[in-house]
Amino acid sequence: MTNLDQAIRKIRDVMSECADAGHGADWYLFGSAAKAHLPVSDIDILVVSPIQENRHGIRRVIESNLVSLPVDLTTMSPEEVQEMDFIRVTGAQKI
Known part of the structure:
Protein backbone atom coordinates (compact mmCIF):
# COMPACT_ATOMS: atom_id res chain seq x y z
CA MET A 1 0.00 0.00 0.00
CA THR A 2 1.39 3.40 -0.97
CA ASN A 3 1.48 6.47 1.21
CA LEU A 4 -1.23 7.96 -1.00
CA ASP A 5 -3.46 4.92 -0.38
CA GLN A 6 -2.90 5.29 3.36
CA ALA A 7 -3.73 8.99 3.16
CA ILE A 8 -6.95 8.31 1.22
CA ARG A 9 -7.93 5.71 3.84
CA LYS A 10 -7.38 8.30 6.59
CA ILE A 11 -9.42 10.87 4.62
CA ARG A 12 -12.27 8.36 4.29
CA ASP A 13 -12.22 7.88 8.07
CA VAL A 14 -12.60 11.65 8.47
CA MET A 15 -15.40 11.64 5.91
CA SER A 16 -17.26 9.09 8.03
CA GLU A 17 -16.68 11.15 11.17
CA CYS A 18 -18.06 14.25 9.41
CA ALA A 19 -21.11 12.35 8.17
CA ASP A 20 -21.73 10.99 11.68
CA ALA A 21 -21.59 14.57 13.00
CA GLY A 22 -24.27 15.62 10.50
CA HIS A 23 -21.92 17.45 8.17
CA GLY A 24 -23.31 16.09 4.91
CA ALA A 25 -21.22 16.82 1.83
CA ASP A 26 -19.79 15.42 -1.38
CA TRP A 27 -16.02 14.90 -1.34
CA TYR A 28 -13.73 14.99 -4.37
CA LEU A 29 -10.06 14.42 -4.98
CA PHE A 30 -8.37 16.58 -7.60
CA GLY A 31 -4.89 17.66 -8.65
CA SER A 32 -1.90 15.36 -8.87
CA ALA A 33 -3.29 12.88 -6.33
CA ALA A 34 -6.41 12.33 -8.45
CA LYS A 35 -4.30 11.81 -11.55
CA ALA A 36 -1.87 9.53 -9.69
CA HIS A 37 1.05 11.70 -10.77
CA LEU A 38 3.82 10.73 -8.41
CA PRO A 39 5.31 12.08 -6.33
CA VAL A 40 2.31 13.81 -4.81
CA SER A 41 3.29 17.00 -2.98
CA ASP A 42 -0.15 17.55 -1.48
CA ILE A 43 -3.64 16.11 -1.52
CA ASP A 44 -6.23 18.44 -3.02
CA ILE A 45 -9.71 17.85 -1.63
CA LEU A 46 -12.92 19.58 -2.67
CA ASP A 85 -17.44 24.12 -13.77
CA PHE A 86 -14.87 23.10 -11.17
CA ILE A 87 -15.27 19.34 -11.29
CA ARG A 88 -14.94 19.10 -15.06
CA VAL A 89 -12.16 21.67 -15.33
CA THR A 90 -10.03 20.07 -12.60
CA GLY A 91 -10.89 16.47 -13.40
CA ALA A 92 -12.03 15.98 -9.81
CA GLN A 93 -13.02 12.46 -8.82
CA LYS A 94 -15.60 11.68 -6.18
CA ILE A 95 -14.11 9.96 -3.15
Whole structure:
Protein backbone atom coordinates (compact mmCIF):
# COMPACT_ATOMS: atom_id res chain seq x y z
CA MET A 1 0.00 0.00 0.00
CA THR A 2 1.39 3.40 -0.97
CA ASN A 3 1.48 6.47 1.21
CA LEU A 4 -1.23 7.96 -1.00
CA ASP A 5 -3.46 4.92 -0.38
CA GLN A 6 -2.90 5.29 3.36
CA ALA A 7 -3.73 8.99 3.16
CA ILE A 8 -6.95 8.31 1.22
CA ARG A 9 -7.93 5.71 3.84
CA LYS A 10 -7.38 8.30 6.59
CA ILE A 11 -9.42 10.87 4.62
CA ARG A 12 -12.27 8.36 4.29
CA ASP A 13 -12.22 7.88 8.07
CA VAL A 14 -12.60 11.65 8.47
CA MET A 15 -15.40 11.64 5.91
CA SER A 16 -17.26 9.09 8.03
CA GLU A 17 -16.68 11.15 11.17
CA CYS A 18 -18.06 14.25 9.41
CA ALA A 19 -21.11 12.35 8.17
CA ASP A 20 -21.73 10.99 11.68
CA ALA A 21 -21.59 14.57 13.00
CA GLY A 22 -24.27 15.62 10.50
CA HIS A 23 -21.92 17.45 8.17
CA GLY A 24 -23.31 16.09 4.91
CA ALA A 25 -21.22 16.82 1.83
CA ASP A 26 -19.79 15.42 -1.38
CA TRP A 27 -16.02 14.90 -1.34
CA TYR A 28 -13.73 14.99 -4.37
CA LEU A 29 -10.06 14.42 -4.98
CA PHE A 30 -8.37 16.58 -7.60
CA GLY A 31 -4.89 17.66 -8.65
CA SER A 32 -1.90 15.36 -8.87
CA ALA A 33 -3.29 12.88 -6.33
CA ALA A 34 -6.41 12.33 -8.45
CA LYS A 35 -4.30 11.81 -11.55
CA ALA A 36 -1.87 9.53 -9.69
CA HIS A 37 1.05 11.70 -10.77
CA LEU A 38 3.82 10.73 -8.41
CA PRO A 39 5.31 12.08 -6.33
CA VAL A 40 2.31 13.81 -4.81
CA SER A 41 3.29 17.00 -2.98
CA ASP A 42 -0.15 17.55 -1.48
CA ILE A 43 -3.64 16.11 -1.52
CA ASP A 44 -6.23 18.44 -3.02
CA ILE A 45 -9.71 17.85 -1.63
CA LEU A 46 -12.92 19.58 -2.67
CA VAL A 47 -15.84 19.45 -0.23
CA VAL A 48 -19.22 20.46 -1.67
CA SER A 49 -22.15 21.27 0.59
CA PRO A 50 -25.09 23.65 0.21
CA ILE A 51 -24.88 24.44 3.93
CA GLN A 52 -22.09 26.81 4.92
CA GLU A 53 -22.04 25.55 8.51
CA ASN A 54 -21.34 22.02 7.22
CA ARG A 55 -18.41 23.31 5.17
CA HIS A 56 -17.00 25.09 8.25
CA GLY A 57 -17.55 22.02 10.44
CA ILE A 58 -15.77 19.79 7.95
CA ARG A 59 -12.86 22.22 7.77
CA ARG A 60 -12.53 22.08 11.58
CA VAL A 61 -12.60 18.26 11.60
CA ILE A 62 -10.01 18.06 8.81
CA GLU A 63 -7.73 20.59 10.46
CA SER A 64 -7.80 18.69 13.75
CA ASN A 65 -7.57 15.14 12.33
CA LEU A 66 -5.40 15.41 9.24
CA VAL A 67 -2.61 17.65 10.51
CA SER A 68 -0.04 15.01 9.56
CA LEU A 69 -1.14 15.02 5.91
CA PRO A 70 -0.39 17.68 3.31
CA VAL A 71 -4.07 18.38 2.61
CA ASP A 72 -5.13 21.41 0.58
CA LEU A 73 -8.85 21.80 1.27
CA THR A 74 -11.27 23.71 -0.95
CA THR A 75 -14.89 24.09 0.14
CA MET A 76 -17.68 25.25 -2.15
CA SER A 77 -21.42 25.35 -2.48
CA PRO A 78 -22.98 23.39 -5.34
CA GLU A 79 -23.74 26.69 -7.05
CA GLU A 80 -20.07 27.74 -6.91
CA VAL A 81 -19.00 24.39 -8.32
CA GLN A 82 -21.48 24.71 -11.17
CA GLU A 83 -20.62 28.34 -11.90
CA MET A 84 -16.90 27.54 -12.13
CA ASP A 85 -17.44 24.12 -13.77
CA PHE A 86 -14.87 23.10 -11.17
CA ILE A 87 -15.27 19.34 -11.29
CA ARG A 88 -14.94 19.10 -15.06
CA VAL A 89 -12.16 21.67 -15.33
CA THR A 90 -10.03 20.07 -12.60
CA GLY A 91 -10.89 16.47 -13.40
CA ALA A 92 -12.03 15.98 -9.81
CA GLN A 93 -13.02 12.46 -8.82
CA LYS A 94 -15.60 11.68 -6.18
CA ILE A 95 -14.11 9.96 -3.15
